[in-house]
Amino acid sequence: MVTTSAVAEAKVSANGQVDNVIELEDLHVHFHTKLGVVRAVNGVTLEIPRGKVVGVVGESGCGKSQTAFAIMQLVPPPGRIVAGKIVLYPKNGPPVNVLRYDRNSDEMRAIRGGHVSMIFQEPMTALNPVYPVGDQIMEAILLHQTTDKKEAAARAVDILGKVGLPNPKRLLGTYPHELSGGMRQRAMIALALSCTPDLLLADEPTTALDVTTQAQILDVMRELQAEIGMSILFVTHNLGVIAQMADEVAVMYLGQLVERAPVEELFDEPRHPYTRALMRSIPHLGTPRHARLNVIEGGLPNQYSQVPGCAFHPRCPVAQPGLCDVYQPALRPVTPTVEVSCFLYHNLDGTPVAAPTQTASSGTGPPLGDALPA
Amino acid sequence: MIDTQRTRDDGSTDRSDRIGARNLLEVTGLKKHFPIHGGLLGRLRGYVRAVDGVDLFIREGETLGLVGESGCGKSTAGRTIIRLYDVTDGEIVFHDPMLGKIHLERAGTAELRRVWMSMQMIFQDPFSSLDPRMSVGRIVAEPLVVNKIARGSELRDRVAQVLTAVGLRPEHVSRYPHAFSGGQRQRIGIARALAMSPKLIICDEPVSALDVSVQAQVLNLLEDLQNEFDLTYLFIAHDLSVVDHISDRVAVMYVGYVVEVAPTEELFRNPKMPYTEALIGAIPPPNPRLRSRPVKLPGEVPSPANPPSGCYFHPRCQYAQDVCKVERPPLRQVSPGHYAACHFAETLSLRGIPTLTSAVPAVTMATASSVTPTPAAPAVP
Numbered sequence: 001m002v003t004t005s006a007v008a009e010a011k012v013s014a015n016g017q018v019d020n021v022i023e024l025e026d027l028h029v030h031f032h033t034k035l036g037v038v039r040a041v042n043g044v045t046l047e048i049p050r051g052k053v054v055g056v057v058g059e060s061g062c063g064k065s066q067t068a069f070a071i072m073q074l075v076p077p078p079g080r081i082v083a084g085k086i087v088l089y090p091k092n093g094p095p096v097n098v099l100r101y102d103r104n105s106d107e108m109r110a111i112r113g114g115h116v117s118m119i120f121q122e123p124m125t126a127l128n129p130v131y132p133v134g135d136q137i138m139e140a141i142l143l144h145q146t147t148d149k150k151e152a153a154a155r156a157v158d159i160l161g162k163v164g165l166p167n168p169k170r171l172l173g174t175y176p177h178e179l180s181g182g183m184r185q186r187a188m189i190a191l192a193l194s195c196t197p198d199l200l201l202a203d204e205p206t207t208a209l210d211v212t213t214q215a216q217i218l219d220v221m222r223e224l225q226a227e228i229g230m231s232i233l234f235v236t237h238n239l240g241v242i243a244q245m246a247d248e249v250a251v252m253y254l255g256q257l258v259e260r261a262p263v264e265e266l267f268d269e270p271r272h273p274y275t276r277a278l279m280r281s282i283p284h285l286g287t288p289r290h291a292r293l294n295v296i297e298g299g300l301p302n303q304y305s306q307v308p309g310c311a312f313h314p315r316c317p318v319a320q321p322g323l324c325d326v327y328q329p330a331l332r333p334v335t336p337t338v339e340v341s342c343f344l345y346h347n348l349d350g351t352p353v354a355a356p357t358q359t360a361s362s363g364t365g366p367p368l369g370d371a372l373p374a
Numbered sequence: 375m376i377d378t379q380r381t382r383d384d385g386s387t388d389r390s391d392r393i394g395a396r397n398l399l400e401v402t403g404l405k406k407h408f409p410i411h412g413g414l415l416g417r418l419r420g421y422v423r424a425v426d427g428v429d430l431f432i433r434e435g436e437t438l439g440l441v442g443e444s445g446c447g448k449s450t451a452g453r454t455i456i457r458l459y460d461v462t463d464g465e466i467v468f469h470d471p472m473l474g475k476i477h478l479e480r481a482g483t484a485e486l487r488r489v490w491m492s493m494q495m496i497f498q499d500p501f502s503s504l505d506p507r508m509s510v511g512r513i514v515a516e517p518l519v520v521n522k523i524a525r526g527s528e529l530r531d532r533v534a535q536v537l538t539a540v541g542l543r544p545e546h547v548s549r550y551p552h553a554f555s556g557g558q559r560q561r562i563g564i565a566r567a568l569a570m571s572p573k574l575i576i577c578d579e580p581v582s583a584l585d586v587s588v589q590a591q592v593l594n595l596l597e598d599l600q601n602e603f604d605l606t607y608l609f610i611a612h613d614l615s616v617v618d619h620i621s622d623r624v625a626v627m628y629v630g631y632v633v634e635v636a637p638t639e640e641l642f643r644n645p646k647m648p649y650t651e652a653l654i655g656a657i658p659p660p661n662p663r664l665r666s667r668p669v670k671l672p673g674e675v676p677s678p679a680n681p682p683s684g685c686y687f688h689p690r691c692q693y694a695q696d697v698c699k700v701e702r703p704p705l706r707q708v709s710p711g712h713y714a715a716c717h718f719a720e721t722l723s724l725r726g727i728p729t730l731t732s733a734v735p736a737v738t739m740a741t742a743s744s745v746t747p748t749p750a751a752p753a754v755p
Contacts (some may be wrong), residue, residue, distance in 0.1 A: 060585045180674055181444070210443040210612060212671050215656035237586045240615070240658030244665055263662040281590035283619040284660040285727060289638060290389060290597060290620070293590035299555075 020047040020089060021198050021231040022071065022116075027084030029066050029075055029255075036304030040066040040079065042255030042311075045331070048199065050089075053225065053232040055246030055263065057239075057278065061300060063255040064235045068201040071233075072112050073103040090115050090198050091229075114144040117192035121204040123184040126191060127176040133160075133187045134172025137194045144195040156194065162227075163190045163220050182213035186220065193224055200225075200232045206241060218245060239284050243267060251275045254300070254311040257331055261338040271340045274312045310342070318344065389622060394434030397469065398574055398606050399455070404428040404464035404479075406447075406454045410679060422679045424450040426630030427464070429705050429713075432574070437600070437607040439621030439638070441614060441653070443675050447630040448610045452576045455608070456495055457486055468493065471573055491521060494567035498579035500559035504551040510537070511547030514565045521570070536565045539602070541595060557588035561595065568599065576608045581616060593620060614657050618642060623711075626650050629686040630678050632705055636712040643726040646714035649687045651724040685717070693722055 029041035041063040048054050056064045069075045071086060086098040088111065096115075101107040120126055128136055137156040138149070146152055153172065160168035163186040176184055185205065192200060202221070206214040218241065225232060234245055242249060242263065249266045251259040251274065259272040270276045280294035287293070298315040301307055307314065313324040323343050331341040332350060346352050406425035409418055424447045432438045442448045453459050455466055457478055466478035470492055473485075481489060494517075497503035504513055514533045518524045524532050534544035540561040551559055560580060567575050580596065581589040597620065599605060611617050617624055618638060625635040626649065634647040645651045652671040673690045676682055682689050688698040697717055705715040716722070 059587050182674065211614060211653060211656040212443060215658070215671075218658065238658070239660040243660045243662040244658040246662075267660070267662050278587065281587050282615075283590070283593065284615045285618055285642070285657060286660070287615075287619055289618065292594050292597070293619070295591050295594060296587050 019050045021050045022089065023047045023085075023087045024067070024071070025085040025087075027067065027070055027086065028082045029063070029070050029079055030082045031079045033078060033304075038303045039255050039306070041070060044084075044252075044255070044257055046250060046257060046260075048231045048233060049248075050091075050198075050231055051225075051229050052247040053234055053245050055242040055249045056233060056235045056252060057237060057242060057249060057275075058252035059237070059278070059300070061303070062252040064252050065203050066255075067252075068118065068203055068233060068235060071098065071199075071201060072116055072118060073098065073101070073108055074112075074118075088115060088198070110144070113140050113197070114195050115197055116199045116201065117195070117197040118201040118203065119185075119188050119192045119205045121207050123181075123188040124176065126188045127184065129176055132173045132175055133179070133191075134174075137187075137191050138172075140191060140194050156190075159190045159194050160187070162224060163187070163193075164216065165190070182209060182216065185209060185213070185217055189217070189220065189224075193228065193230075196228050197230055200230055202232055202234045202236075204236050205234075207236065207238065214241070221245070237282070239279060239282055251278070254307070256311060257339075257341065258312065259338070259340045260331065265335070265338055271334060271338065271345065272312075272342050273316045273318055273344070277315075277317075323348070389436075392601070392604075393436045393622060396434050397431045398434045399430075399432040399469070399608075400465070400467040401428055401430050401455060402465040402467075404451065404454060404466060405462040406450055406459055407462045420679055422677075423630050423681060424678055425454055425462075426678070426681070428627070428630070428632050430625050430632055430635060432606055432608060434573075435600075435604060435606055436622040437609050437620055439617035439624040440608060440610045440627060441612060441617050441624060442627035443653075444612060445675055445678070446627045447678065448612075448627050449578050451627065452495070452578050452608060452610050456490070456493055456576050457481065458495075468574070487521065491523075491570045492573040493576070494570055494572040494574070495576045495578065496560075496563050496567050496580045499583055500556050500563055501551075501583075503563055504559055506551055508550075509547060510542075510549055510551065510554075510562055513551070513562060514547075514569050517566065517570050523570070532569065536568045539568060539599065540565045541591075555588075556584050557591055560584060560588075560592050564592075564595065564599070568603070571603065572605070574606045574608065576610070578610045579612070580609075582611065582613065589616075596620065614653065626653065629676055629681050631686070631715070632713075633687065633715045634713065635705070636714075640712055641726075644712075645724045645726050646708050646712060646719040646722070647687075647716045648691045648693050648722065648724065650714075651726070652690075654726060685715070693718060 024044055024046045027041050027044045031038040031040055044067055058064050066075060066079065070081050075081060081099060088096045088098055090096065096111065098111060127133070134156050137159065138152045141152040141155050156172060157168045160171050165171055165183060165186050176187065179187060206217050209217060222245065236242060246263045249261060249263050250257050251272060253274050259275045270279050277294060277296045281296060283293060296315055301314065309325040309327055310329050313319040316324065319325065320343060327348055329341040329343050331339045332346045334340050334345045344353060404425055405427055407421040407423050410420045410422060411417065412419040428451050430438065440448045440451065450459065454461060461479040464479060468476045468478050468489060470476050470489055472492070473488060476485065476489055478489065511533055514536060515529055518529055518532060533547060537544055537546060542558065542561055542565065551562065554562065577596070581592050584592060593616065600607060609617065609620055621638045623635060624638050624641045625632050627633065628649050634641065634645065634650045641650065642654060645654060656671065671690055676686060684700045685698045685702050688694040691698065703715045703717045705713050708714050708719045
């Protein structure tokens with residue numbers, strides 16, 4: 001139910017001219033099980049600017065993959081998108097309110113693969129083992145872009161070459177099992193990019209790869225991103241990959257965004273206590289050798305329960321009793337570019353806390369920026 | 375962020391007191407070839423040279439990291455060292471605290487059983503390495519029972535003791551593996567290895583299957599246990615950041631053999647073998663202002679069934695010369711403690727991780743001033 005006025009409002013809502021490829025608003029994905037309701041995505045509002053890479057960081061189970069699946073309307077049952085709005089702004093054509101369509105509708109099929117594509121950690125989740133790679137890519141092109149088989153084949157060869165696969169013509173007839181891990185990953189990227197989507201959802205695409213292959217894949221993704229001008233939602237927990245790939249970073253915890261910042265700012269000064277804790281728990285080159293890694297105290301709460309107040313407060317070293325365990329902080333701007341949901345930075349009524357950085361750093365140790373190579 | 379901090383930070387580099395001068399394990403020319411059978415009659419077609427001449431030694435009390443791309447033979451090397459596989463060729467000398475010097479490559483079953491009391495292994499997958507039908511108590515007790523080390527209340531006490539050491543509760547003995555999360559299962563695997571009070575533990579990708587926050591817990595646990603029980607680790611992993619964090623020295627493997635060994639800092643700062651340079655160069659630096667293009671490493675890892683001639687790395691090496699195609703360079707010492715298998719180790723000037731200077735960005739200074747616990751601030755000149 002996208003009215004033109006609503007779209008216009010959303011587009012200029014931030015600072016003047018914002019060109020977003022997609023806007024998620026208060027998205028809720030629930031899994032109704034016999035044991036209770038799992039709130040996998042619990043009120044995510046996120047915009048992805050056109051041509052930019054937004055990195056999503058968080059532990060397993062924080063809802064980062066389900067957010068991506070929700071955009072494609074591919075949340076697996078018993079999961080359901082129970083509330084929220086997803087508006088897609090294709091390069092050519094009018095804005096689309098994604099959730100207005102049935103998940104099995106033709107419109108949704110046109111969005112998947114045509115405007116939004118997804119790549120995964122394990123390439124065999126996307127590639128069908130019984131069809132040659134070329135057939136699978138041509139199928140997507142024939143579905144979305146052209147009905148001419150010859151042209152589809154030519155485009156498939158072209159995209160296979162672009163992802164850096166040697167001898168792309170011969171690869172058309174090659175089956176996925178004949179390729180090495182890195183080559184399969186490239187083939188999957190080729191499949192996802194064959195229809196020049198507006199948005200690519202990348203769910204840990206390099207996590208299972210060796211560093212050398214990872215470097216090659218990241219290189220290919222960066223090149224194609226610039227060439228096609230697409231946006232990427234890049235889900236990963238590798239801080240190095242985030243630093244190299246992302247323009248902006250969104251940090252998720254228990255289905256909610258807790259921090260959003262441009263990548264430089266996030267690495268300079270992670271603000272939310274969870275962001276700080278997470279970033280310091282991941283070893284990276286430059287952390288003092290053999291020094292104890294920071295561990296986030298406690299474990300994730302029972303997935304069926306709902307934590308009152310801030311979801312992170314039971315594990316938070318700087319939680320304020322009477323505040324954090326009662327009220328839920330909203331994601332609010334701390335600087336013009338950074339948004340954080342934490343009462344260290346804004347009061348209950350939304351007004352900023354005076355001198356927030358000092359309050360935040362007491363007792364939380366050095367921010368990550370400290371251990372980074374110059 | 376700077377060298378000075380690394381060395382000053384308590385316990386970060388100065389582990390010389392806990393590392394003995396004595397070697398605990400010496401591996402020379404270790405080979406493990408797997409036969410390939412094919413055709414109707416299952417005739418021998420050739421060999422996969424998974425491990426093809428590994429040389430390394432591990433000092434008492436240290437952590438030796440073993441890195442390499444998947445398929446380079448690092449896991450096979452670990453499993454062959456502990457004799458889960460028979461040895462094709464080469465020597466494995468283990469200096470057992472009780473039995474003295476043992477040649478593992480020709481040890482028989484009875485002897486191996488005694489050696490395994492001081493040499494244990496932790497596996498990558500915490501889901502498949504634990505029998506789902508055995509309770510935690512039985513899993514941890516099994517090595518003690520099999521080796522007739524403890525029984526009755528003594529056995530129960532020992533199991534409770536190691537479970538506590540790895541951060542689990544003694545009451546967990548009656549539960550089954552499915553009731554535990556990935557991190558807890560890995561702790562059970564560690565407890566099983568610890569039960570025998572080993573000297574050497576071969577850790578085969580112990581944190582690769584774990585979630586990020588859990589990974590930190592298990593890495594901390596491994597370091598704590600090392601200090602508490604005076605353990606020596608052979609730490610096999612493909613994640614270079616993890617290896618950098620936990621290792622005293624690092625060995626790099628490529629297609630079945632060790633191409634470089636050096637103290638961790640030296641290896642990452644000052645590699646002497648082009649493959650190490652490429653491997654280090656491929657690590658995405660965790661700094662958004664440092665968006666460098668990695669050293670391009672063309673091609674793919676060759677098949678260990680059909681390795682190239684000469685130096686196995688020469689087809690992908692940008693510095694390769696004619697001699698590299700013909701002669702495989704031996705692993706030799708190029709500077710004290712730094713071994714490399716390259717004909718031109720002395721002459722090449724290779725790029726490691728950029729040396730960190732005092733040109734720290736202003737932001738870092740700002741954050742350093744707000745730091746309370748670490749003594750890092752005074753180290754900044």
